[in-house]
Amino acid sequence: MKRKRASALGSLILVLALLGAIYSAYKVLQSPAFETNRPVIDMPAERFWNSHHPFHINISDDTGLKKVIAYLSNGKERVKIADVNFKKPPKTYTLQIKYPKIGFTDNSDNLLLTVVAQDISKWHFFKGNSSIKKERLKIDTRKPDLFSLITSYGITRGGSALAIFKATDKNLKELYVETNFGKKFEPTPFYKEGYYAVLLAWPIKQKRFRAKIVAKDAAGNVAKARLGFFLKSRKYRTSYLQAKDRFINGKISDLAEDEPELTANLSPTEKLKFINETYRIKNDNLIKTITSKVDHNRISSFDIHPFYPLKNGKVVGSFGDHRYYWYKEKTNIISESYHLGIDLASVRMDDIIISNPGVVVFANYNGIYGNNLIVYHGLGLYTVYGHCSTLLKQRGDIVEAGEVAAKTGATGLALGDHLHFSTMVHGFFVRPAEWMDHKWIQTNIIDVINNAKKMIDK
Numbered sequence: 294m295k296r297k298r299a300s301a302l303g304s305l306i307l308v309l310a311l312l313g314a315i316y317s318a319y320k321v322l323q324s325p326a327f328e329t330n331r332p333v334i335d336m337p338a339e340r341f342w343n344s345h346h347p348f349h350i351n352i353s354d355d356t357g358l359k360k361v362i363a364y365l366s367n368g369k370e371r372v373k374i375a376d377v378n379f380k381k382p383p384k385t386y387t388l389q390i391k392y393p394k395i396g397f398t399d400n401s402d403n404l405l406l407t408v409v410a411q412d413i414s415k416w417h418f419f420k421g422n423s424s425i426k427k428e429r430l431k432i433d434t435r436k437p438d439l440f441s442l443i444t445s446y447g448i449t450r451g452g453s454a455l456a457i458f459k460a461t462d463k464n465l466k467e468l469y470v471e472t473n474f475g476k477k478f479e480p481t482p483f484y485k486e487g488y489y490a491v492l493l494a495w496p497i498k499q500k501r502f503r504a505k506i507v508a509k510d511a512a513g514n515v516a517k518a519r520l521g522f523f524l525k526s527r528k529y530r531t532s533y534l535q536a537k538d539r540f541i542n543g544k545i546s547d548l549a550e551d552e553p554e555l556t557a558n559l560s561p562t563e564k565l566k567f568i569n570e571t572y573r574i575k576n577d578n579l580i581k582t583i584t585s586k587v588d589h590n591r592i593s594s595f596d597i598h599p600f601y602p603l604k605n606g607k608v609v610g611s612f613g614d615h616r617y618y619w620y621k622e623k624t625n626i627i628s629e630s631y632h633l634g635i636d637l638a639s640v641r642m643d644d645i646i647i648s649n650p651g652v653v654v655f656a657n658y659n660g661i662y663g664n665n666l667i668v669y670h671g672l673g674l675y676t677v678y679g680h681c682s683t684l685l686k687q688r689g690d691i692v693e694a695g696e697v698a699a700k701t702g703a704t705g706l707a708l709g710d711h712l713h714f715s716t717m718v719h720g721f722f723v724r725p726a727e728w729m730d731h732k733w734i735q736t737n738i739i740d741v742i743n744n745a746k747k748m749i750d751k
Contacts, residue, residue: 330355331422332410339429341464341512342404344392354412357382359421362409365393365430372396382413404430433512437462440518441506442488443745445737447523451497451613452724453716455738456504456520457745461487464511470520473503478719481672482591484746490592492673493520494721497529497613497631529613536618536627541565544706548572551660562620566628568661568706569618573630576660577722583655583667584675585720595672595742598694599731600648602678602714603637603701609711610636612724633722634677634715638701641710642682645699651676653690653698662713663704668692674728679713680705 332354342348352361359382363375372393377386390406411423438461448454458480460468470478470491480489495502504520541561549556549564552572556564614632619625651668654675659665662679666686669675682702692698701712716725727733 328356328412328414329416329422331424332358332412334408334410334424334426336406336408336426336428339431341433341510342430343434343512343514344432345434346513347389347391350388350390350408351385352388352408352410353385354410354422355384357384357413358386358410359413360409360411361386361388363388363390364407365396366405366407367397367399367401367403368405369399370397402432404432406430431512433464433510433514435462436514436516437465437508437510439506439508439516441520442748443741444520444522445741447525448493448495448502449525449724449727450495450499450502450527451529452495452525452527452727453718453737454493454495454522455490455741456493456506457483457488457490457741458506458518458520459488460506460508460516462508462510462514465508466511467507467509469507470504471507473501474499476719476721477507478504479587479589479673481587481589484591484593485749488745488749490595490672490742490745492718494718494723496721497633527613529615530611531615531617533617533619533623536562536565536620540708544708548661548706562627565618565620569628569630573661573706576662577633579659580655580662580665580667580677580715580717581720584669584677584717586654586669587673587719588669588671592672593746595738597649597670597674597728597734597738599729599734600676600714600716600725601729602645602648602676603639603643603712604646606637606639606643606712608635609638610634610713612722612726634679634713635725636711636713638709638711642700642702643710643712644697645678645681645701645712647692647696647698648676648694650691650693653686653688653692656684656687656690659705661706663707664699664702665705666699667717668698673719675717676728677713677715677717679715680707680711682710 335351358379361377365372365374374393406428409425412421414421416422441458444456445454478491478493480491483490502524506518508516545565545568548568556567610632612635616630617626618628620627649670651670654669655667664681664684666678666684667675678699680702681699683700686698701710703710714725716723716728
């Protein structure tokens with residue numbers, strides 16, 4: 294009996310010891326030292342590469358990297374371009390890929406990149422986890438072909454101009470016109486494959502204007518071409534306007550109610566400054582955002598006609614007018630702003646007529662502009678109609694030349710019934726006078742397009 298009990302107790306102890314060993318082994322294998330996740334190699338299946346410039350690959354691992362190796366192969370030869378053993382294993386590593394100075398006897402425009410990464414895990418009998426990833430590299434060291442075909446002769450400060458150019462590359466990735474004031478103008482495909490047209494704007498607050506075409510391909514090759522214009526400086530009006538109490542306690546006070554949280558504790562003159570500057574910037578930025586969008590449908594013509602939004606409309610406010618507001622004394626300037634359109638007055642609630650086909654992209658209330666209509670005419674050109682009493686169109690409507698789209702009014706920051714009319718190019722306010730002038734349009738837009746087509750067809 295005692296022998297049986299001793300035998301059973303021994304078996305139990307053995308089982309418990311075995312279970313303990315299994316549990317201990319399980320806990321060890323579950324520890325970070327035995328993690329089973331492979332290193333992550335962040336690289337695409339293929340890319341275009343200008344082999345003159347290195348590129349980088351990010352590699353990461355949960356516990357730490359032990360080793361990274363990289364090879365380049367042209368199908369006949371294989372060259373080791375990286376062999377890194379880490380003394381202090383990092384969790385992240387950026388591998389720089391350079392074209393080898395020696396190793397390949399044959400130049401090839403197709404290479405295979407192989408990257409191997411191993412971590413410090415004790416998994417796989419202390420060999421660790423490893424990852425292998427391959428990427429096809431298509432070598433391209435040629436810059437895009439780029440040249441300016443034709444432009445408007447000149448551009449005026451505050452005005453517009455047109456440029457047409459050719460840009461070709463089988464792997465073209467980016468194409469834009471870069472300016473000295475940081476704006477990148479997006480071109481529109483023009484007439485035939487490889488040709489582009491772009492309307493440009495010289496903002497009124499910029500004293501200088503420079504522009505160049507920039508073309509980048511998928512391999513990182515960059516080509517640039519300067520656009521030459523005769524630059525026409527222009528002086529704009531400066532006005533000093535009295536801010537009367539009736540104006541401040543009327544229109545300004547009414548508009549301040551649009552932003553009660555920001556104006557509740559302001560004095561009357563502070564409210565004027567807020568509406569004329571801070572609120573104006575907010576309203577202008579909405580217009581700029583809407584009018585910065587450009588469609589990329591190919592065009593063969595741009596048959597734009599002069600804009601005459603009001604029949605028999607009289608100009609009562611000019612574009613570019615730098616307005617200073619004074620209170621009680623002319624030396625007491627309390628606010629300033631630029632008038633970025635023209636004001637046209639006729640009879641009360643007069644018809645606002647669309648002069649060129651387009652699509653309505655905004656029809657709503659917009660602060661100092663009151664009831665505001667914006668129409669897109671293509672090639673980055675927009676027209677803006679402010680202070681309307683009634684909007685007869687809504688966003689998304691297609692409008693044709695001759696249609697009545699709204700009625701004049703005095704909504705927003707307007708003292709009397711009139712139309713505030715602005716023209717926009719790629720999000721910039723530009724001189725409406727140019728787009729209301731048949732001769733200017735013919736010389737700077739229509740003739741440029743027609744001459745470009747003749748040059749392309751030669």
